[in-house]
Amino acid sequence: MNYIYQYYQGIKDGTYxxxxxxxxxxxxxxxxxxxxxxxFDQKKANHAIDFIETFCRHAExxxxxxxxxxxxxxxxxxxxxxGVVDKQGNRQFREIFLVVGRKNGxxxxxxxxxxxxxxxxxxxxxxxxxxxxxxxxxxxxxNNFYQMCDKEPSLRKRVKKRRTDVYIESSNSxxxxxxxxxxxxxxxxxxxxxxxxIASYSANGGNKFYEVLKSSQGARKxxxxxxxxxxxxxxxxxxxxxxxxxxxxxxxxxxxxxxLPVIYAIDDIRxxxxxxxxxxxxxNLGVSVTLDYLLEELAVAEGSLQKKAEFIVKYCNVKQxxxxxxxxxxxxxxxxTGVPVLPENYSEHYAMIxxxxxRTTDLSAVMxxxxxxxxxxxxxxxxxPSEKLEEATARDNLPYNIYVQRGFLQLxxxxxxxxxxxYDYITNIINHYHLYPLRVMYDxxxxxxxxKDLESFGCLTDDCTQGYNMTPGIAEFExxxxxxxxxxxxxxxxxxxxxxxxxxxxxxxxxxxxxxxxQTDHIDGMAAIIDAMIGRQKYxxxxxxxxxxxx
Numbered sequence: 001m002n003y004i005y006q007y008y009q010g011i012k013d014g015t016y017x018x019x020x021x022x023x024x025x026x027x028x029x030x031x032x033x034x035x036x037x038x039x040f041d042q043k044k045a046n047h048a049i050d051f052i053e054t055f056c057r058h059a060e061x062x063x064x065x066x067x068x069x070x071x072x073x074x075x076x077x078x079x080x081x082x083g084v085v086d087k088q089g090n091r092q093f094r095e096i097f098l099v100v101g102r103k104n105g106x107x108x109x110x111x112x113x114x115x116x117x118x119x120x121x122x123x124x125x126x127x128x129x130x131x132x133x134x135x136x137x138x139x140x141x142x143n144n145f146y147q148m149c150d151k152e153p154s155l156r157k158r159v160k161k162r163r164t165d166v167y168i169e170s171s172n173s174x175x176x177x178x179x180x181x182x183x184x185x186x187x188x189x190x191x192x193x194x195x196x197x198i199a200s201y202s203a204n205g206g207n208k209f210y211e212v213l214k215s216s217q218g219a220r221k222x223x224x225x226x227x228x229x230x231x232x233x234x235x236x237x238x239x240x241x242x243x244x245x246x247x248x249x250x251x252x253x254x255x256x257x258x259x260l261p262v263i264y265a266i267d268d269i270r271x272x273x274x275x276x277x278x279x280x281x282x283x284n285l286g287v288s289v290t291l292d293y294l295l296e297e298l299a300v301a302e303g304s305l306q307k308k309a310e311f312i313v314k315y316c317n318v319k320q321x322x323x324x325x326x327x328x329x330x331x332x333x334x335x336x337t338g339v340p341v342l343p344e345n346y347s348e349h350y351a352m353i354x355x356x357x358x359r360t361t362d363l364s365a366v367m368x369x370x371x372x373x374x375x376x377x378x379x380x381x382x383x384x385p386s387e388k389l390e391e392a393t394a395r396d397n398l399p400y401n402i403y404v405q406r407g408f409l410q411l412x413x414x415x416x417x418x419x420x421x422x423y424d425y426i427t428n429i430i431n432h433y434h435l436y437p438l439r440v441m442y443d444x445x446x447x448x449x450x451x452k453d454l455e456s457f458g459c460l461t462d463d464c465t466q467g468y469n470m471t472p473g474i475a476e477f478e479x480x481x482x483x484x485x486x487x488x489x490x491x492x493x494x495x496x497x498x499x500x501x502x503x504x505x506x507x508x509x510x511x512x513x514x515x516x517x518x519q520t521d522h523i524d525g526m527a528a529i530i531d532a533m534i535g536r537q538k539y540x541x542x543x544x545x546x547x548x549x550x551x
Contacts, residue, residue, distance in 0.1 A: 002042065003049075004029060004083075007076035016073070019280035021263035024250040029080055037257075038084050038092040045083025049075055051120045055155055056112040059147035068112060073283040074105075077262060081113075081224070090222040093260035095214070097242045098228040100264045101282040102314040103289040106228045110194050111145040113226065117192045118166075118173050119155065123221075126173035128192040131180075131213060133201055138177035141196045142166075145175060180209045188216035193225040199232025199239040199319070210238040231265070231319040244323050244502050244517045252329035253499045265317035269510060272312050273298055281317040323515050326474075326501040326526075331481045335498075341379040341489035343433045346370045350546040353426065353437040354532030356466075356524045357419065357450070362388065364417055365497075366425060367528040369536070370435070372549050376480060377487045378529060380494065381425055386411040395520065398496065408493045419450040427457055438543045441535035443527075464534045466527060468511040473533035474503065475512075497525035 008026045010016040032038050049070060058064040070078070077098070084092045100106060114128050130145070132138035146166055149155040160167045165176035193213045195201070201210070217223035232239060246261030248254045264281050271277045278294055279285050285294075294315060301311035312318050351370045358364045367380035384392060384400065389411060393400045403409035412421040429435055440454055440461045451461050464470065480486050488494050500521035503512040514530060516523050536547060 001046075002040065003045070003072060003075040003079045004033075004040070007072050010072070017276070017279040018283075019263075019265050019267045021246070021250055021261070021265060022280075025260070025262055026076075028250065029084065033084070038086055040079075041083050041085050041089065044085065045079040047120065048078050048082040048116050051116050052078070052112045055119070055152050056115050056148055057151045058108065059111070059144050059151060065151040068108065071284060071287060074109060078113075080260060080262075081226075082116075091224070092258070094217070094223055094225065094258045095260070096224065096226040096228075097246055097259070097261040097263070098226065099243075099262070099317055100228070100230065100284070101278075101289070101317055102230050103293070104264075104282055104284040105288045106230075107141050107144050107196060108288075110141055110196055110226065110228055111148050113224075114141075114145045114175060114192065114194060115148060115155065117224070118168055118175055119158065119171075123173070123191055124171050126171065126191040127189055128173070128175040128194070129178040129188075129190055129213075130176070130194050130196065131178045131209075132196065133180050133206065135177055135179040137197070137200075138179055141194060142175065142177040180205050188212070189219055190216045190225075191220050191223055193217070193223075195225070195227040195229075195238075197229045197232070198227040198242070199229040199237075200234060201237045201239065202234050203236040203240075206234070206237040207241065210241075230315075231313045231317045233313065233319075239319075240323055241518070243319075244325060247324035247502075248499075248517055251325045251327070253325065253332070263317070269312065269316070269318050272308075272316050272318070273302065278315065281315060323502045323504040323517075325517060326503045326514070327478065327481060327498055329499060332495060332498050334484055335481055335486040335488050336490070336492075336495050337487055338490050341377045341487060341491070343368070343379060343429050343435055346372065346377070346435050346549075347433050349435055349549045350543070351435055351437050352532040352535045352547065353440045354528040354530065354535070355422065355440065355442045356528040356531065357422070357442070358417065358524065362392070363522050363524045364419075364422065365524040365528040366422055367494075367525060367532060368429070368435070368437070369529065369532045370549070371547055374548075375485050375487050377489070378494070379489060379491065380525065380528065381407070382409045382493055382525065383412040383417050383421060384409060385413050385415050385417055387415045396522065398493070403493045406492075408491055423450055423453050423457075426454065426459070430457075438546060439535040439539055441531040443531060462535060462538070464531055464538075466514065466531070468506060468509070468513045470513060470530050470534060471511045472537055473530045474514065476537065477530060477533050494525045497523050501526040 008030050011018050011023060011026060033040055052068055053070055056068045058066055086092050118126060118128055130138045130141040149159050158168055165174045167174050213225055249256055264283050266277045266280045282289055297311055301307040349370050351368050354367045356365045364383045367378060370377045389400055400409055410421060412418045440459045441464055442451060443466045444463045455461055500517055501523045502515050502517045504515045505512045514523060514527055
């Protein structure tokens with residue numbers, strides 16, 4: 001039985017109610033199998049599932065010490081983890097990110113996976129770690145694993161509980177808890193790392209230790225690093241980084257091939273109190289978590305803002321301030337027409353300008369938005385200090401020298417951008433092509449002397465704070481690019497900036513702001529566009545007719 005296809009068919013015909021991210025990941029898997037990007041080994045998938053249902057037992061609760069009975073979503077998940085392989089027959093996915101609501105059997109599933117990897121995965125000398133910021137937290141999953149083994153006679157006789165670990169002599173394998181510690185990270189050779197409730201890992205320490213765990217698996221043939229969690233409250237920790245990577249992959253803009261994100265979450269926070277939506281974030285609803293229980297929790301949440309926030313985070317899997325990739329790669333590719341957008345094509349037209357000037361010594365962007373025939377055509381220029389070119393090329397892995405040759409990037413100044421070049425770029429277009437900006441929109445951190453010079457030239461300017469107040473402009477741009485009303489021509493660098501953008505959302509207000517998908521990414525071009533979009537909205541009543549350039 002191929003549980004992947006069975007579950008996927010149930011998703012498509014409505015038998016199972018899932019959210020967007022689950023639909024996308026199963027489409028990704030099914031299409032990948034059909035296109036032979038990876039392959040399915042039924043025997044390996046069944047081996048893991050059969051082991052868990054035969055030898056793994058509940059360690060606590062009313063079902064203990066009975067054997068585990070896996071649900072279809074769990075069988076499909078395990079089939080992907082252990083049954084989807086590469087051309088060499090090794091596991092395709094090495095880094096797993098599973099997000100499910102509270103009380104959906106997370107710890108039990110992880111303990112069962114640990115048991116399979118310890119006893120039946122075929123790796124001699126396996127080193128399995130339950131990881132957490134503090135040892136007491138790491139010991140929760142570790143103790144559950146040991147109790148699971150202790151309750152199954154055929155496993156109990158094979159394990160030896162030592163002071164710091166559980167040892168399986170027949171395979172020279174060990175299972176132990178591990179807390180964050182730089183001193184203890186050297187020499188790790190992890191075959192399976194389990195990060196339970198990774199949403200609780202802080203940015204300070206959590207991100208670094210997560211990278212330590214990944215790097216410690218380099219010597220293994222087919223290692224696994226599994227992170228499982230409901231949503232949480234920590235900002236900019238490994239959960240946020242994994243979530244941004246996940247949404248980037250699921251929206252089609254990622255070259256990662258070893259990362260598997262499986263995110264059960266509701267799609268619309270406004271439906272947080274709709275019981276029909278809860279299946280999307282609670283795939284075990286009706287099994288390990290009952291509808292009556294959630295209804296009782298809802299009754300409490302509706303009477304308390306604090307409890308409401310907790311319900312949304314833990315049962316709907318919507319983080320209080322969550323970040324996800326902004327634009328779908330397919331939409332960006334459509335906007336990237338390949339036909340240059342040139343200012344000379346818009347002589348005697350009206351436009352809106354957005355500028356995003358770097359606060360340090362890196363990239364700055366000036367973007368022109370010109371509407372014609374109901375399409376927003378975007379062209380512009382980026383600026384970078386000449387002495388930063390080599391460093392930026394190595395850091396960003398982008399051909400900045402090619403962008404200079406094609407006219408998308410101008411080297412300006414030596415170590416600091418000379419904003420006179422930005423001024424000249426804007427005023428030369430106005431003078432030579434009679435393209436008229438109705439407003440130059442800028443963020444308040446911009447170089448004020450540039451703004452003063454533009455005002456002296458005759459430009460009308462206005463500032464807009466880059467933050468959650470940009471939500472309307474972001475929403476309008478997203479709608480336009482989905483509708484095919486955005487044209488960025490052949491600007492490869494701008495395309496990169498659009499794909500680098502993520503949105504951080506306040507769950508209580510539903511406001512969003514632009515952030516980078518990763519800390520090393522650049523989104524200056526995207527930010528400049530949203531500045532201009534804010535100007536379009538703000539002055540539409542006054543200038544809308546001219547901005548449409550209808551003649």
